[in-house]
Amino acid sequence: MRASRYITEMLSKKPVHVLFLSMTCLSALHADPITTLDGPKIVAALEKSYGERAAKRGTAWLKLMQPDISLSEKDNLEKVNRFFNMFHFIDDIKLWGVNNYWATPVEFIGVNGGDCEDYSIAKYFTLLELGISDEKMRITMVKALHLNQYHMVLAYYETPASIPLILDNIDGVIKPATKRNDLIPVYSFNGSQLWLNKERGRSVSSGDSSRLKRWQDVRQRITTAKLKQPKLKLEF
Template identity: 65%
Template sequence: MTSALLVSCLYAAPTQELNQQKTVSALSKRYGDRAGLRANAWFKIVNDSQQLAEIDKLEKVNQFFNLFRFIDDQTLWGDSNYWASPMEFIGVNGGDCEDFSIAKYFTLLQLGIPEDKLRITMVKATSLNQYHMVLAYYEKPNSIPLVLDNLDKTIKLATKRKDLLPVYSFNGKQLWLNKERGRGVLAGSSSRLEKWTDLKLRLGVDRLRQPKLNME
């Protein structure tokens, strides 16, 4: 791939037109019939929620993905830190905190939420004493963000999540370093994140990875 084409891929709009029949067929073939049912349920959420208010879109997407199972990457993929695509996450019926946040992020983009309002955010979860990932939604640039999380399944303002200490955040364009409970300090392009760059190059249904564990 030429460097110019690579840059184009990294900065292209992170939504794509997905063919429902092709997607359902690919997931069913790779992961089993139930994966196809989950894919159809995802398409229904996307199709039925287009005209909802943004807060209602957040609720629908958060509730849908929080029904999925949590499982660590090593057990599921045989990889200590694998960022699954939304279709892989739907296909295998679970993943870790990164996968929940990534799936919510891309689904909300499909629903027309502007990318500038969304940030995938790495935090320190003090209740677990470990790093964790959530999705943050900013209604306005200076708003206190709402947090979509798979640990606390209720969407809450960041100020109500005293158990989360932000470390860094990113979307399809930018990377921020968070030194306090604000929007953070701009630290350049999100393409600096190797895992994020790899994920964006794998989006779609033509690069579905086979899991180590059957989650059906």
């Protein structure tokens, strides 16, 4: 599928689910640290919906998000990338029964698996919790040349002019984008902006990220009160 056609489809598709996850702790979708995290409620919801092991993963996630002034932003990138890359890669059709579903972070933690979008979204929101500015992060759709398919990663920009660092579930080592010649950026977004990538690696602002219907959907579901049940029964 050509990149331009893929972008058009992503901008026009409507959400395919209406019931999902409770995560009022992530209702703030911009750069300010969030201080209303309801840990016991999250852990209880995970245990009720997904079992005891899911509750333990939730507890580990909450611990991961405890601020540590001794850690730099890059240290936080490393620990969040390592944490989520331990989860299992599972195709959406097997897990949720649909071809393309963007899970919320708690759903991803609950089922202990997902695909590239789920890794990137979970890392993004977790790093927001750790105080990394929304302006420094872009969830980025790329063409993965080795896989010959579209793929999603999280890009971190230390400054607006910096070469981004890439957090990826395929290659677990965080590297500058210049060292990831296997990835061709297509478009990227964060809590407010959408960028389309043009020739020679140039990115051009293309308006508000709410134009991406699946992104708008996952952000809305983060503030609702129900957890999606996977089609695939997991025993992780």
